[in-house]
Amino acid sequence: MNPYLIALYLLPVVGIFLWYVRTRRQREEASIRAAEEAIAASLTEPPSLHPVIDPNKCIGCRSCVAACPEQYAHAVLGMIRGKARLIGPSNCIGHGACEKACPVDAIQLVFGTVRRGVDIPLVNPDFQTNIPGIFIAGELGGMGLIRNAIEQGRQALESIEKLGGLRQPGQHDLVIVGAGPAGIAASLGAMKSKLDFVTLEQDSLGGTVAHFPRGKLVMTRPAILPIVGKMNFTDTSKEKLLEFWQGVEANTGLSIRYTERVTGINRAPDGASFEVLTTSAAYRTRAVLLTIGRRGTPRQLGVPGEELPKVVYRLIDPEQYKGQHVLVVGGGDSALEAAHSIAEQPGTTVTLSYRSAAFSRAKPKNRNKVAELELAGRMTVLMSSNVREIREDAVAIETESETVILPNNGVIVCAGGILPTGFLKDIGITVETKYGTA
Numbered sequence: 375m376n377p378y379l380i381a382l383y384l385l386p387v388v389g390i391f392l393w394y395v396r397t398r399r400q401r402e403e404a405s406i407r408a409a410e411e412a413i414a415a416s417l418t419e420p421p422s423l424h425p426v427i428d429p430n431k432c433i434g435c436r437s438c439v440a441a442c443p444e445q446y447a448h449a450v451l452g453m454i455r456g457k458a459r460l461i462g463p464s465n466c467i468g469h470g471a472c473e474k475a476c477p478v479d480a481i482q483l484v485f486g487t488v489r490r491g492v493d494i495p496l497v498n499p500d501f502q503t504n505i506p507g508i509f510i511a512g513e514l515g516g517m518g519l520i521r522n523a524i525e526q527g528r529q530a531l532e533s534i535e536k537l538g539g540l541r542q543p544g545q546h547d548l549v550i551v552g553a554g555p556a557g558i559a560a561s562l563g564a565m566k567s568k569l570d571f572v573t574l575e576q577d578s579l580g581g582t583v584a585h586f587p588r589g590k591l592v593m594t595r596p597a598i599l600p601i602v603g604k605m606n607f608t609d610t611s612k613e614k615l616l617e618f619w620q621g622v623e624a625n626t627g628l629s630i631r632y633t634e635r636v637t638g639i640n641r642a643p644d645g646a647s648f649e650v651l652t653t654s655a656a657y658r659t660r661a662v663l664l665t666i667g668r669r670g671t672p673r674q675l676g677v678p679g680e681e682l683p684k685v686v687y688r689l690i691d692p693e694q695y696k697g698q699h700v701l702v703v704g705g706g707d708s709a710l711e712a713a714h715s716i717a718e719q720p721g722t723t724v725t726l727s728y729r730s731a732a733f734s735r736a737k738p739k740n741r742n743k744v745a746e747l748e749l750a751g752r753m754t755v756l757m758s759s760n761v762r763e764i765r766e767d768a769v770a771i772e773t774e775s776e777t778v779i780l781p782n783n784g785v786i787v788c789a790g791g792i793l794p795t796g797f798l799k800d801i802g803i804t805v806e807t808k809y810g811t812a
């Protein structure tokens with residue numbers, strides 16, 4: 375046979391093989407790097423539902439990596455030594471697409487890990503908790519994702535409608551706590567059923583979605599909203615989804631009481647209804663639907679002046695701080711990202727205050743950015759410091775050696791959240807801690 379002909383046939387095969395080996399090696403290197411970065415930043419615990427991959431069953435087909443909808447933005451799954459691995463656990467939001475994509479059932483979706491349990495309240499199929507009259511829907515019950523939250527909010531309402539003792543004088547039929555996707559759907563359901571209800575929200579419309587990074591690609595599936603009909607989104611942006619919900623709120627006349635946080639729920643003396651206590655009022659109601667998600671309530675500093683309107687717990691728009699003196703408090707990724715995005719605005723003076731001696735909880739990318747801006751004189755970083763007082767036009771910060779008074783126009787506190795477990799237990803709702811089980 376002609377050796378030139380053999381070479382002609384073999385060359386593309388060898389070329390494809392070399393390309394395959396090179397791509398596989400590059401992917402493995404990137405996966406190892408991402409896994410090491412997650413370990414260095416102590417971001418090794420998935421927040422809730424996540425995959426556990428059985429290496430003995432995994433055949434290394436990479437279908438799970440390709441199926442993960444978050445993969446475009448962060449490393450979540452990767453391939454190491456020919457096997458799939460959860461390399462960015464804290465970036466996993468529990469889409470579950472990997473489990474469906476795996477051809478050999480090597481993936482199981484679980485809550486929590488051996489080291490870190492995840493608290494899931496016990497909820498009946500009709501969404502009622504162990505306390506008759508108190509219902510839970512959405513991510514708080516363990517079922518994450520926007521479409522699931524909407525479906526559950528709508529279905530929970532269908533159960534609540536069937537309760538006895540509704541439409542009594544002197545009390546509401548229902549108090550809905552939280553205006554994320556589950557709370558929006560439930561509120562529209564309550565409107566449709568003409569229930570006497572109130573929806574209370576500690577923050578703003580949209581729940582966790584309102585906290586997504588600007589321009590985040592949101593992957594969801596169509597869902598049915600009462601009154602409105604089909605919410606026909608698949609891939610969209612955070613902004614478009616929020617705009618849609620704002621339109622729904624305006625067009626349906628849905629009334630949500632914002633910046634009102636529920637602080638407790640007690641059984642009323644008649645035993646058949648509840649008293650819902652908030653930061654500004656108390657409501658008597660036959661039923662309560664908790665659609666409060668799992669993010670919790672922002673942790674406050676507990677210092678004088680924290681009630682001033684210039685103090686916020688998340689950065690919405692860095693541009694609003696142009697030309698201002700700003701203090702960012704915290705040492706995690708959200709604090710560092712807020713600080714550097716504000717420092718990039720013209721004419722801002724940014725101070726970042728953190729109570730510990732090192733930013734051990736933040737990603738290297740954010741730590742490096744802050745170090746660069748500090749070196750360039752565009753940001754002041756006060757490690758081992760504590761805010762002592764917030765005044766109209768200044769802040770007092772205690773460092774290891776002195777108390778400094780800085781001019782100030784805005785304070786952003788990114789000190790994490792208080793998880794809802796304590797709140798649920800105080801109400802008497804049974805909570806189960808899952809350590810890596812379904």
Ligand SMILES: Cc1cc2nc3c(=O)[nH]c(=O)nc-3n(C[C@H](O)[C@H](O)[C@H](O)COP(=O)(O)OP(=O)(O)OC[C@H]3O[C@@H](n4cnc5c(N)ncnc54)[C@H](O)[C@@H]3O)c2cc1C
Nearest residue numbers: 512513519520523552554555556576581582593636666667
């Ligand atoms: C970074 C990230 C990216 C994500 N990307 C996607 C995606 O692409 N697609 C997708 O389907 N899902 C995504 N999710 C998941 C999705 O956002 C949640 O599953 C969904 O928002 C849950 O809806 P919910 O209504 O149950 O709770 P939430 O959206 O969390 O809403 C709960 C609301 O309750 C309020 N609340 C809490 N406590 C109180 C209180 N005591 N009093 C009054 N109000 C209270 C909160 O302020 C909040 O507004 C993502 C999540 C994260 C963190």
Ligand code: SF4
Nearest residue numbers: 432433435436438476
């Ligand atoms: S889809 Fe299943 S078999 Fe394929 S890489 Fe992922 S875990 Fe392994």
